[in-house]
Amino acid sequence: MEYSNLITKLLEGNTRAAARLITIVENDIDAAETIIKSIYKSTGNAYILGITGAPGSGKSTFISTLTNTFIEQGRKVGIICVDPTSPITGGALLGDRIRMKQYFTLDRVFIRSMANRGQLGGLARATEDVIKILDAYGCEIIIVETVGVGQSEVDIFKSAETVIVLLVPGLGDDIQAIKAGIMEITDIFVVNKMDFPGADRKVAEISQMLELNSSFKYQSNQLREEYFKLVAWPPEIVKVNSKTGENFKELIEIIKKHIQFLEDTGVISNYLKNRIKSETLQILKHKLQKKVEDLINSNQEKIEQYINKVIEKSLDPYSMADIIIKMLGIEK
Ligand SMILES: Nc1nc2c(ncn2[C@@H]2O[C@H](COP(=O)(O)OP(=O)(O)OP(=O)(O)O)[C@@H](O)[C@H]2O)c(=O)[nH]1
Ligand SMILES: [Mg+2]
Missing domain, CATH: 3.40.50.300 (P-loop containing nucleotide triphosphate hydrolases)
Structure with missing residues (x-):
């Protein structure tokens, strides 16, 4: 894996590796995902x-x-x-x-x-x-x-x-x-x-x-x-x-x-639960937003057609959103 060297060093307490990885997670959310997944147990x-x-x-x-x-x-x-x-x-x-x-x-x-x-x-x-x-x-x-x-x-x-x-x-x-x-x-x-x-x-x-x-x-x-x-x-x-x-x-x-x-x-374990919950929600929001953006970008013609339908009033924005949710493969 791309970051495994850095991660090994991080776990050994290497300061430079920590600094590098921090810069990476700050600037690249996909890399952040890979990195956090592999260090989470530590x-x-x-x-x-x-x-x-x-x-x-x-x-x-x-x-x-x-x-x-x-x-x-x-x-x-x-x-x-x-x-x-x-x-x-x-x-x-x-x-x-x-x-x-x-x-x-x-x-x-x-x-x-x-x-x-x-x-x-x-x-x-x-x-x-x-x-x-x-x-x-x-x-x-x-x-x-x-x-x-x-x-x-x-x-x-x-x-x-x-x-x-x-x-x-x-x-x-x-x-x-x-x-x-x-x-x-x-x-x-x-x-x-x-x-x-x-x-x-x-x-x-x-x-x-x-x-x-x-x-x-x-x-x-x-x-x-x-x-x-x-x-x-x-x-x-x-x-x-x-x-x-x-x-x-x-x-x-x-x-x-x-x-x-x-x-x-026992409050401390509740804090942890609360934290995991809000953190996961944030990640979900970001992931779903990205999925929607990708879907729209790769289906521009179709989306254009739906927009025209909304203009013609044969469709409304809520129904259009439902169609996009279906396209994502998520049931309403
Ligand atoms: N007399 C006195 N001065 C203090 C004390 N704590 C901080 N100062 C002074 O207050 C000033 C501001 O302190 P900082 O630690 O820079 O405050 P800060 O909240 O980090 O300021 P920002 O980073 O600008 O938000 C400095 O001149 C400190 O020396 C204290 O307990 N007593
Ligand atoms: Mg300060």
Whole structure:
């Protein structure tokens, strides 16, 4: 098989092979299919941590410090920086790569930036595939960072076992901004820059918001619960200083506690089911769309005739769609 050499090297923990394969799955969905099929059995060992926060909230600094802690524990860490807002890998992320460069020499951290280059099958699909490659490569912890807060994060974080949102002391604007979507899947709220004035007030604000939204505590992780009626995890709040590492011990304890919770309650296997379900749906959508496009391209004359019939009103678009579905060999 075309990629078997690279895959063998990947499974041996070869960094270059991981980088090459990631580039391939990002750019070629057919190749992605071949690659993921053959590495799938070697995946499922990584713990995935999703991290988001407004620009400037300190995500890069926070991730650096957190990664350092994991490395000290002897872990191998993968970091995927996803930017759904940028059509190309932006300067900020490149800057991050340079700032984080110290890790490259350690051979224990693999950093990759991904932007929304209109990936076939979507950015979430590409991210899922990159996660699997890093998992097979031997990363025990995979950190997925996204910029900003919105629906795209919710899709990207579908695979994350723990979701962390970074907020900073000051006006409550960032709280308002995260209310839509991401809120329901947040497991840990981190008030970063605790050395700034107002950190405690921010903690209180978050706590108030969680309580005000009366049923929130019981509805947390709602998006994941929808199908599986999971036991709710009341979100934790912790303040840290990412520059000095202050309170990271506490943070690590909370992360451990969350992992323990997921395992004790069996929630973790529900996450996996949910993830497989949504991932398969995405793949199906893409495959069916491609099949339809291929069919239309190779039956242009016939399609033209049907279009004319619709114009003449002897056919309507719904019936035409049914005919195409029949042509695909799928019964309605
Ligand atoms: N005082 C203080 N400064 C911090 C802390 N964490 C981050 N910073 C500073 O905040 C600024 C922004 O930090 P970044 O880590 O680049 O933030 P970011 O969220 O990655 O920013 P973007 O990538 O632009 O979205 C930098 O100047 C950091 O040094 C902290 O805990 N305390
Ligand atoms: Mg950054």
